[in-house]
Each structure stands twice: as C-alpha cells, then as structure tokens.
Amino acid sequence: MKSYFFAFLILGAASFVPLISFAQSASTVRVDSLNALLSSEGCSDKQKAASLIASLQDEFETLEYQEGFLTFLRNRAYSYYCFQQMDSAAYWFVQGAKHARSQELWDWQGEMLKNAGNIFLLKADYDSSMFFFERALQVSNETGDSTFLPATYIGKGIVFQHLGELEQAMDAYLQAERISRNQKNLNAQVNAYLNRLTILSDHYPDRIDLAELYATLELCRKHELRANQTTLLQFTAGAAADSGKWDVAMAQYEEGLQIANEIGRIDLEVYHLEGLAELARKRGEHQAALKYIEKGLLNAEKAELVPNQIQLYLQQANISLEIGDYSQAVNSAQKCIALGESTGQKEVYYKAYKYLSNGQKSMGNLSLSLDALEKYIALSEEVLNEQKSNQLSELQTQFESEIKDNEIASLTQEASIASLKLDQQRFMIFGLIVLVIAGVGIGTMFVRQQRLQKKQQMAQIEQRLLRSQMNPHFIFNSMTAIQHYMLQNGAEKAGHYMGTFSKLMRQILEHSRVEFISLGEEVDTLRNYLELQLMRFGNRFAYAINIDETLDENYHHLPPMFAQPFIENSLEHGLFKGLSEKNHIEISMTAQGKDEIAVVIEDTGVGLAEETTSQGHRSLATQITQERLAAFKASSQLASRMKIENKVNEAGEVLGVRVALVLPVKVLISS
Template sequence: MRSIIVVAITYCFSLHHTYSQKLVSLQEINSTYEQLKNENPDSAGAVILLGRELLMNQEDSVVATYYMNLSDHFYTEREIDSSIYFTNKAYQLFVQLNNSRGLVISLADLGLYAYHKNRFVKSQEYYQEALKLAESNRLSEERLMVLSRIGFLYTLEERFDEAYNYALLAYQGRRDELTPDLVKATFNLANLLKRMSRYEEALSYLDTMDQQTIALDFDYGRAKGLVMKAYVLIELSRFDEATDALDQARIIYEMLQIPFEMFQLEMAQGQIEQERGDFVAMDKQMKRIERWLFAAEQDNELLYEYYDALYHCNKGLGRTDKALTALESKSILRDSIFNTTSASQRDELIEKYESEKKDQEIANLAQQATIQSLQIQTRNYQLLGFGVVGIMLAGFGFMFYKQKSASQKQKVADVEQKLLRLQMNPHFFFNALAVIQGLMDQRDTDKASMFLARFSRLMRQTLEYSREEFISLEEEQELLENYIRLQMLSTGIQFKFKIVIAENLDAFETLVPPMIAQPFVENAIMHAGLGDMDDSLLIVEFSKIREQLKLVISDNGHGIKEKKEDSGHKSLAMQITKERLELLGQKFKTKLDLKIESSEKGTSVELDLPVFK
C-alpha cells in the first residue's frame, strides 16, 4: 500500500513539471505495477492508469515499457482491442530503439491477443516470429516465455502432444531458479496434464506449485493453483479434498476481490455438489455463482458455463421448465461461440488471400502507373497555373477554418483539463491518502483494503470518464455513490443520501456529460452543513420532463456558508461547470438552465439538460 501512496504523490507533483521529472514518475509507475499486478490486480490497474496523462508521445524505452504495462492492464480487464492498440504503439517504439527484448515481448503479446480474437494462424505467426528473434539474439528468458505461450496456445487448440513438448521445454528451462515465471510454467504444465487426463501427474506438479508460491509469498498464484487442484480432484471423485482446496483459495480471493477468479472457484464448488447429487446444495451455490458472474466482465464462454450448471441444477431438482430455459440459453450461446470462432477464422483466411491477391495486383499496376504518369505529367503542366491560384484560395480558406476550429478545440481542451484537475481535488486526494495511512498505522488492514479499493475505483473512473463526451446514467450513478461514500469516510461527515433515477429513464441508454453532478454534490457535502443534524439528507435525482433531463441536487443543511480557505475551490468549481454547460449549449444549440437556491432550510440545485442517447 505504501508503494501506491508513493506513486500517487509522485504523480501529483509531476503533472506540470519537466520531461525528466515525468520520466521518473513513469518509471515509478512501471515498477509499482510490476509489483502489484499478480497480488492486487485492481490496485495495479489504478496505478498504471495514472501514467496516461504523462508521456503519451515520447520516444523512450520507459514509455514503451509503460505502453506494454498498460496493454497488460487492459488484458486483465478483458479489453483486447485496447491491449492490441497499446502493444502496437510499444512495438513501433521498440523498432525505432532497436530493442530486441522489447520486440520479442510485444510480438508474443500480440500473439496472445490474436488468439483471443480467434485468429489462430495469425497468433502462430506472431509467436514463431518472436521465438526466432529471441533465439537469434540469445534472449534465453524471453525464449522460455514464448515457448510457454506456444504451449498454452496448442493446449487451447487441444493439440496436446505439441503443447506438452513446448510446455515441458519452458518448465525445464526455469526450474533451476525460484521465480513467479517458474510458477506460471508449472501451472501451465499441470493444466495441460489435466486436459490430457493425466491427473496424478497434474497433482504432483500442483503440489510443487503450492510449495513454490508459499516460498515466494505469491498469494494470487497459490489461489489459482488450489482452484486447479480442486478441478483435478473432482475428476478423481475426491470431493472432500477438493472442497478443502477451494476453502483455502476462497480466503485469498475474498481479500483480493477478483470477480472472474471467484466465479471459477464457485463454479468448482457447484460442480462438487452436482457430482455428489446434492442439488439442493447446488441450488444455493448457484446464488453465489450468479453474484460473481454479474460482477465479472461477462462473455459468452462464462455465460455458457453458468447456463450449463444451471441446467443440471434445475434438472436435478425436477424443475423441467427452468431446465429447458437454461438449456435453450446454453444452446444459443454455444452456437454464438461456434459462429464467432468460425467467422473469425474464415475472415482471417479471406484476409490472407486478399492480401496476396493485392500484392500481385500492385505489381501489375506499377508498370501501368509508370506509363500513365508520363501522360499525366504533360497535362499537369497545363493545369499548373490554374492549380496554383486554386490552391492559394483554398489554402486561405482552410487556414481560416483551421484557426477557428483550433480555437474552439483549445477552449474545449482547456475546460476538460480544468475539469480533470477539479475532480482530483488535492484536498480530497491527500485526505484520502491520509486516511489510508492512518488505517495502516492502526493495523486495521480490512478497512484500509476496503477504502483503498474504493479510492482506486474512483481514480480509475475519474481518469477514464474525463476523456469521454458522455457516459451512461448508470455509470454516473455508480461514480457519484463511490465519491459520496469516500467523502464520508475521509471527512468524517455522516449523513444519509439517495440517488434516484425516475422510472421513465433508461439508466443504461440515457447519456449525460461525465461527472456533471459531482461539483454540486461536493459543495453540498463541504459547504451546506450536512452532518450538523442527525437527520441530514442529500438527494440526487434524475428525471425526464417534456423531453428534458432534469437533475436536482437537494439537501436539508443550513445553507451554503463559504469558508475563506475553501471559497477559491468552490468558486472555481462553479466557474468550470458553467463553462462546460456553455460549451455543451453551443454544441447542441440549446440553452442549459442552471438554478441554485440556498437558505437556512437547505440548498437546491436544478439543471436542465437535453436527453442524450
């Protein structure tokens, strides 16, 4: 936790300083991300996102490494397109820097992402290119990493004999040194042996992995090994041992709060109940599975696993209608997965054919182009005089347009930057860090972890949403709730609050400018006397009235009374918010009405917006 605080403070002081100071911050971010990504992925994600504002267009190995870490973060979030984008940016920098190691790693990552896009042939090409480059440059560590990746790829394709050869080479190359990479190689080999039904050998490797993770204090890796061990034990009908393994893993995962891993764990427990024939217990287990399914980033494969388990549960309990419904959903998802994979592979082959065809066409057209260029050259001289005059006139018009457009874009950018700095209010930011430090000093680790998770989530939301023109009403509601709870924890101000969305609004389809309500909520908490009374109440309400979205923020405090030391931030918040509303009004050619009333009985803010969808 201390490393996160160091990074956060370094980041704050680097935003407006020199390139070298920003470079130091980026190095600290890279280092902290590497430390946290295996043990606390959520905090690691918050840390890596800090760097997006620092060095986005510098040609430096530190920046390239940052892009790789950022793509790794998006991979854990299952945002494969973003991972591909940032890995390609890193690859381009590594080419310019002639960095062989970076090229191998980026090619291997592109191979992994290509597989997730169901492009198996392309994935193989990336991996083989990475392996060749690693071997030619005698990069032994990177070579082992690529071998492990290729083994995993063939495992997923059920080409087990080929997969085993690669996985075994990767494991043998690492077993002389105890590292997290050795743990991964052991896990991959055990997973492969499980898929090959060589269960006793798989258990042997998983026991070795357990000893490795304990020696390394690698909790996340140990939990993954224990869940894998449970699945192997289920295949051997050793259900009590499997339950013990899951109980140990659950203790670790409940501290880390990783929805995808918890879903896999609870699915294993559900499979135990199914194999035992205890469908009443399995029915209760399905509720726990549902909780983590909806918390995780859902995809068709996860949903398929869920509906398969739900079908067997309902069938075992004699719920014929529900079993048939689950079976129907399972069949639809199976067809969807198959069609998506088949379509992607078909598109890949078509793309390869079209590429080769275009290469041939380009070669044929090159000769024709040479002849045509000579004919065109003569005609161009005749048009040159007219062209120069036309270009000059067009140039003057274009310059005038660009100057006006640039002025408007700069004005928008200025407001966006002011908004970002407003959301990351230094008073709130450092108060939150002080609370975390205090809880750590008091050894209240549970509360510190909870606070840090909320704080990390808010930082991520703020950085992500500040770049969006609109977010959904549901996302705005989640951000506001997280912000209010953190303010209550960090300031000690206690009050009740409600965030209400009217029934005639679709929270997922209706869009609002990001963080449009936050400055008004902050004023209510910090300046309106909330917490001075036992029945203090803050209400944020979104409703739809005559095709207008009405936002009302009201409280029953004693009214806004400015404190001298806070008035600067408060007036800045109002000024920036008014500038945002003015720009939105100009863009959408409408007037956005803002009305603020404050008295001893409370404060009310009303804002009318168009309904964006």
C-alpha cells in the first residue's frame, strides 16, 4: 500500500488563510470574488478556469493588490495541477515564490516553494523537488516563519521514501508531526502520520501501533477530516483482514469507498477496491473480486494511476488462474508486465511472469511458458539481490555514521582539553608570583587527573572497538548462514529470512552504541537470533530463556551482546554432535545481589575437548568477549567474570558445555 499525502493537495487552494490585511475597495472585492471562484471551480471545469484566469489577468493590469495577486498565482498553479498540466503548475508556483520574495512576504514565499517541490515530486524529478523543499526550509530559518514547515518536511520525507532512504524519510515525517502538533495543525499532523504509516505497513508491519492507528481514525471522524479518514480505513481494514476478521475488514473497506466517492477522490476509491478484491478472493468469492477489479481499473485508467493499474492487473491474472480462465490470466499478466516495464517497478510486476507462465502452460504453450518462467526466475533474483544490497548499504551507512560520530566526538574532546590547558597556563602565568606554591599543587593535581581521565578514556575506547569488532564478525557469520539458507531454500523463504535478519541487525547496531541496555531488549535480541537459527537449521534444536522473577525487563540493564557468541559457538561447533538425542540450548538469567547478574548458557553438545580438537578452531568471538570483560572492568570499575566448563554425568560422560558469566547490572528507567 503506497499512497502519499501532500499537504497542499489535501488542504486545497481555498484553505490558505492570508496573513496580511489591506483596505478593501471595489476592485479588490471583485478580485477576491474571482479568486474564490477559481479556487472552488478551477479543478472541475477547465474552460471556466481559463476564463477566470483571463479575467484576473485583466484586473491586475491596473491594480496593485499583492495578497490578491499571490492568491491568483497559487490558484492558477493549483488549477493547472488538477488538469495534469504539471509543467505549467510548477512554473506558476515558482513565479509566485519569486514575486513573494520581491515583496518580502516570507510566508507566501515558503508556501509557494513548498508547493513547487510537491509538483516536481509528482513529476518524479527528485533533485528539483528536494531543491525547493530545502529553499523553503532556508526561508523559515532566515525569517522565523514556520507555518509551511510541516508540509515541507512531509514533502522531503516522500522524496527520501521514493529513493529508498527509509530512515531519513521516517525522521522527516516525525519532524513534521512534532511541528504540526506544536502548531495545533491537526490536518498536517495526520498527513505526516499517514506517510509514516506507509513505511511501517510496507517494511515494518510489526511496528504498527494499532491503538495509535484507531485513535487517529477516531480523531479524523471527530474533526471531519474525511480524506484522511478514508485512508486510515485502508490500514484498519488491512489489519482486520490479516487477523482473520473478514467481516470487519469488508465493512471498513466499504465505508472508506463510500467516503472516497462522496469527496470525489478517485485515487482513494481505487485503493479500497483493491482491498475489497483481495478480501473477496480470500473468501472464495472470485466473481465479486473480479467486479471490484474491473471497477478499479476503470477508475485507475481514468485518473492515469499507473501503479494501481499494475497492481489490479496482477490481481486479475491471479484470480483468473484460480478459476481456470487461462486466456484472461495471460492477457492480464501481459498488461501488467507492459505497464510495469514502462515504469520500472519490477518489484511488483515480476510476479506477473509467474502467472503468465502458469497460464501458458495450462493452455499447452509450453515454450512460451518456459520463456516466462525463466524471466520470472531472473527478475526474482534481481529483486532479491536489490533488497539484500539495500539492507547491506543501510548497515554500511550506519557503521560509517557511527565511526564519523566517534571521530567528531574525539576531536571535540581534544579541542576542549587543549582549550582547558591554555586557560590554565594563562592563569598560572598571571598568578605565578603570588601563588607559586598553590600553582605547583594545582599543576600536580591537574596532571594526575588528566592521567586518570586518559586511562579511563582509553579503556572506554578499547571497549567500543571490541564491540565494533563483534559486529563485523557477527555479520560475516550471519551472511554466510544466509547464503547457505538461500541455496537450500527458495527465494520466498530466503526473503522471509532476510527480513528477520534485517530486524536483528538493526537491534545489534542500536545496542553497539550504548554501554547498557534493558534486560528486555537483550532477551528480545537473543530470541530473534535463536529464531533466525531455527529457520536456518530446520528446527533441529530447541531453546529456552529463563529469567529470575526478581529481575525486571524494563528497569534492570546489563552490557549487551555477551551471551550471543557462546550460543553461536554451540550451534556452529558442538550442539549437533553430543550424546543427547535432543539438541537443546538453555539461557538462564538470575540476580546476584543488587549489583550483579548471572547469565548461564548450557547446551547438550559435544563438550569442550571434542569441540576444540575436532574443529581445530578457536572462537574469535570468545576471545573478543574475554577482552571485552577485561576492558569493561577497567573502564567502569564494575565486576565481571566468566567460567566455561563441561557438564558431565555420574559416569563421567560429557553432556555438553556450561558457560557462566557474571555481569554488572544497573537499575535505570528506560526511555
């Protein structure tokens, strides 16, 4: 579900509240009346819009009325937008910005620049779009006017989202929400939330807060924000369908469809028709689903909504296959592919090759079926590789950003120390005669303090370096596992594996920046890692995580990533070779007093001696963990220790390995 919400489109031209007042005259009253007509009818009647534009141009031949002239330029551009004349719309928004600047009307300039950015965004000219959004932000910084900021940040977020820079898009939307909340601008606040919701829905569905979603829907109902209401109904209906509440989903899609029809939003009608078609298909009501699709295609073609046409043809091909109408399935798949190739949206249309192959095969066209199947496989691999590349690029960017932050912090600290030394030297020079003894004492204490600080800083830096070593080591092992998993399983399962891996990588990167994380975060990371390994090893082992009742997952904090390397050693080198018929890993966390936590990892593997000699392997992760413990103790002066031993029975047989870690624990309030 990818629809974007532009502030100037949803607000409309007529909703702008002028910030300047001028004395009214007969001429200005006539201009205001013509502007009101152009605002209300400029999107519905092209001939009347042209007539109103000509009349207003005649009025301004002799009239000096800056507010009316700028309103005219904006309404004129908005009318061109409504009739899909994007170049003309962009031109008149830019002209409006230039005129507003010449008159030093900064609120108008920012508004025009923001709308120009939105027009270039619709034209997919992302460089030009970002240029105008940045110019609008610059105007705000220079003048202090912030009325247009929420919509500008929404526009920037959409650009980032189109470019695949999802974290930057989320930041822009959150910034828009924050500013609009402070301005009590509910419409912009909801628009920003909706755009943020599109990212969550497409990429992080588990992060959607349903309570927040329904609360926002009720807010829109209360304040009659009908366009936003029908959009939110798409998401609530989708959530209901995913949880098996099909009747609820159907009612919400139909409610959204009715509202979209009443307010004349064809694009929103199409999204609800897509949802109704998919829901009908799941319920086995194939003919009803095809009727929804046919209506959706009529509307999408009328409004030139190409992405929606691609999705609808894809649905039509799938349903036609299910009911045995192979000719229609082939026809729909071919239309989907043609439109998809014209827009480059292969992440959507590549599936149509699979439907095309199945349709041709059912019709006996085996050669054509094989050709389509080969294209499907090739495109599937391209899409999967691009997704993997994007995820790895994001990880690399975060690594580089962290390194730069550390370098900046280090340089800032060095500059501060140098400045402090210079101040001390000046003080000592001026007070040397009368304070020589005190100066010597202060100098001695200062040197001692500097040595202690540097010693502690070096230990902290060593600790950060060791954590940063763990991340590439862990990523290397995980990517090797992913490669193996992809060779053994299909692209669909590998895609699910990559999604789980991406979530785990995000947790690892976030935790690598801090000294302590909550117990709940550590447990959640371990669970994600073990679930990932369960997928990899085909559920060939079981695990349990036990937490002492005296520990609180939110308030008790411990250093991150100490248990994972030993779990990895167990899985890679010992677990599947032991005497036990059941492969099992157990992690226990118990409090030891108020300042320590014991973390115990036990497995049913081959044991230490066999594990080491059979593999000829010494775990780099274990070595780094030992060094981390030493560096952590040096930097924080808090207790930490480790013991690794075999588990044996009464007969002296090795039943596995037991690792006991004692780590410091802090009681903090998580943000």
